[in-house]
Amino acid sequence: MVKGDGAVLVHSDGGSYKPLNWMSAPCTLTVSAPVEEEAAEGIIEIWTVKAAKTNDCLVIRLSEVYLDHNEELGIDPGLIKDGVEAHLQELLAEQVTQILGEGWTLIRREYPTAIGPVDLLVRDAQGLPVAIEVKRRGGIDGVEQLTRYLELMSRDPLLEGLRGIFAAQEISKQARTLATDRGIESLILDYDAMRGMDDADSRLF
Known part of the structure; x- marks a missing residue:
């Protein structure tokens, strides 16, 4: 899952609420093609997610795409505190x-x-x-x-x-x-x- 603020989350197939791995915003996502050895292993795309303020890096290797869906949620209304x-x-x-x-x-x-x-x-x-x-x-x-x-x-x-x-x-x-x-x-x-x-x-x- 790639969120609107740039955060990237990797969930299990079982649909667990908590992601197995993630990179919180601010961060940058770069999509690249696999090298020859990775392509031979069935990798079709590589996502590299780098944190903006630290050296943390998350590398995701995709071997198959079942569904690529984009959900527009509209403008973020911001947090409105109720009961102040x-x-x-x-x-x-x-x-x-x-x-x-x-x-x-x-x-x-x-x-x-x-x-x-x-x-x-x-x-x-x-x-x-x-x-x-x-x-x-x-x-x-x-x-x-x-x-x-x-x-x-x-x-x-x-x-x-x-x-x-x-x-x-x-x-x-x-x-x-x-x-x-x-x-x-x-x-x-x-x-x-x-x-x-x-x-x-x-x-x-």
Whole structure:
């Protein structure tokens, strides 16, 4: 197999997933005719694959071609990371009532502070302000970050009674313990359910 990026892979007849040998891109492929002795052994073509940054070289000798097929896959769209913090923040902002409860309302996304914006500022059912920091994987650093936001924001008399929620798809045990010690609530976000791809209420477990 010769890939679009120049990589060459040699697979077994059994169709195994992992190639028997390969040369990763960047590399160059040169096709040449066999010498007389190789031709006498039934070799019809020689592929020489050389790595661009090292002296590695892969030599492939072909004795028979059963099928030569080219599959156009189109333009490479690039790697698109799904479920990043921006996606989670946007979905949570849209579903404040569904996730946090009746009476909860969104005040603003990216609420500014002197050290950067907190992801969400909302009001709970009692009308008290709540700052929410959203992460894909919640660690101690995220809790420390939210703590700094809360310290600054609590100086604003308009945000009297402010508290925090640390929201993530996964939250480490250490981060959860630290959040509890700081008076911060932890919230696990179900990304698939939030984007309508999974109904959490219909699952058996």
